[in-house]
Amino acid sequence: MQDSRLTMADPTDLATLRVALRESDPDYTLHPIQMDSIFIQRQALEILPQVVSKLTNGTGKNILMVTDSTPYFRESSSVKEKVYFLLTQHFQVEWLVMHNETKDLHADNVNSKIIGNALQGKDCVIGVGGGTITDLCKDSTHMFGDDLPLVIVQTALSVNAFSDGVAVMLKNGVKRTVEARYPTVLIIDLDVVQQAPPERNLAGYGDLMATWTAPVDWYLSHVIGMNANYHESPSIILRPQLRELMKKSDRLAKMDRGTLSLLARVLTLSGLSMGIAGESSPASGTEHIISHLIDMSADSRGKNVAFHGAQVAVGAIMTSIAWDFFLKEFDPSKVDIDRCFPGHEEMKPKVYAAFSWLDKDQHAASECWSDYEKKLTKWHSAQESFRSFLNNWDSFKEEAEKKTLSPEYLCECMHTAGAPTRYSRLTPEIDAKTVRWAMNNCHLFRNRFTLSDLLYFLGWWDEAFVERILDRAETLDAGL
Numbered sequence: 001m002q003d004s005r006l007t008m009a010d011p012t013d014l015a016t017l018r019v020a021l022r023e024s025d026p027d028y029t030l031h032p033i034q035m036d037s038i039f040i041q042r043q044a045l046e047i048l049p050q051v052v053s054k055l056t057n058g059t060g061k062n063i064l065m066v067t068d069s070t071p072y073f074r075e076s077s078s079v080k081e082k083v084y085f086l087l088t089q090h091f092q093v094e095w096l097v098m099h100n101e102t103k104d105l106h107a108d109n110v111n112s113k114i115i116g117n118a119l120q121g122k123d124c125v126i127g128v129g130g131g132t133i134t135d136l137c138k139d140s141t142h143m144f145g146d147d148l149p150l151v152i153v154q155t156a157l158s159v160n161a162f163s164d165g166v167a168v169m170l171k172n173g174v175k176r177t178v179e180a181r182y183p184t185v186l187i188i189d190l191d192v193v194q195q196a197p198p199e200r201n202l203a204g205y206g207d208l209m210a211t212w213t214a215p216v217d218w219y220l221s222h223v224i225g226m227n228a229n230y231h232e233s234p235s236i237i238l239r240p241q242l243r244e245l246m247k248k249s250d251r252l253a254k255m256d257r258g259t260l261s262l263l264a265r266v267l268t269l270s271g272l273s274m275g276i277a278g279e280s281s282p283a284s285g286t287e288h289i290i291s292h293l294i295d296m297s298a299d300s301r302g303k304n305v306a307f308h309g310a311q312v313a314v315g316a317i318m319t320s321i322a323w324d325f326f327l328k329e330f331d332p333s334k335v336d337i338d339r340c341f342p343g344h345e346e347m348k349p350k351v352y353a354a355f356s357w358l359d360k361d362q363h364a365a366s367e368c369w370s371d372y373e374k375k376l377t378k379w380h381s382a383q384e385s386f387r388s389f390l391n392n393w394d395s396f397k398e399e400a401e402k403k404t405l406s407p408e409y410l411c412e413c414m415h416t417a418g419a420p421t422r423y424s425r426l427t428p429e430i431d432a433k434t435v436r437w438a439m440n441n442c443h444l445f446r447n448r449f450t451l452s453d454l455l456y457f458l459g460w461w462d463e464a465f466v467e468r469i470l471d472r473a474e475t476l477d478a479g480l
């Protein structure tokens, strides 16, 4: 019998969640949730001045408010202006608008420094916006010193990245998850997120589809000896409630407030799952890597990217097809172990061939190789665990099947919610050549072992296999 404090975890009651997690973790593997509080409610904006006063012990006067430059509307008044107005009734507020002249705003070091330069003398930082503003605020205040209170006012249910201690930053043109900090307080006003463009909230729903692929990758990498930190609790806190949410995909399509509240809750739990794991593995596996490659490709060509979560959802469908093929067809007795361990001299040119075109100085390729090299070295030292994985295939298969959902069901839920399942239906659309490049090369991108690595080493993951995935997706009205 599983603990209902975990299976029905309530992110707005962190005290109870902390106790339940503590009791589920006798070996102290999990990391603490370093947040004061999370509010998911109607009219949550109204409590902001009170929250800031409490965080600054009633003495803080100087507030930095950070937003992007996109206009954002709640009924007729701008959410950002409303937050500014509420704050200026009580505090001295500097409003820093982050923008990029030609393209979307990126979470990169240049933008992080711009915020960092405005932090001196501030008593509290309020980030109002989506994932990029949140990542920039987390990164810049982390560099400054983690004791500066950070409040995030989430304006859409677009990603799960609000309630964890890491930031996804662009480094040498490559997206990397970096150590940052948690927001001190997260505020989700249901009236605000209900007014967000539906495709943004559906993107958040899409980001959650990784729950049926990423933790399976994580479990695989643990069993095969590539990751020592696996724990069940990060997934337990969100899976049952996500199943409930998926049954309500039709109500989500109508942006029903009760269903949005459940989406807010599950997305926040998904962020917390990464925080307590101390790494993004519970919510980021093969599907995210495919998405990161698509982003890098767009970035190198100076193009905008589609919503992160919308891209991830299509990647999750592709990955769930790969899992389905693997779990149904793999026969461990046919594996030639000696052929599963390519050397560095064989793989280095492959990594450079995959990524050299991204920039003229090959920074991205060098960055990827420096990460991939570590993974390859570790893989060579995991031969014994790999043998034992092959010997215990049936028990692995049984566990993995419990952690996945069929690609058919993922597609059905996405279609019912009115969310895209094809790369060509995203905005901007992603062309077939880019998708094929991203899928073929995703395993070469970083130091995290996923299904795509194992399938590559087994000799499965190649152009023909990618075509097979795409063909199966086509039968589900998904894929390209």
Ligand SMILES: [Zn+2]
Pocket: 159, 160, 207, 283, 288, 308, 309, 312
């Ligand atoms: Zn994500």
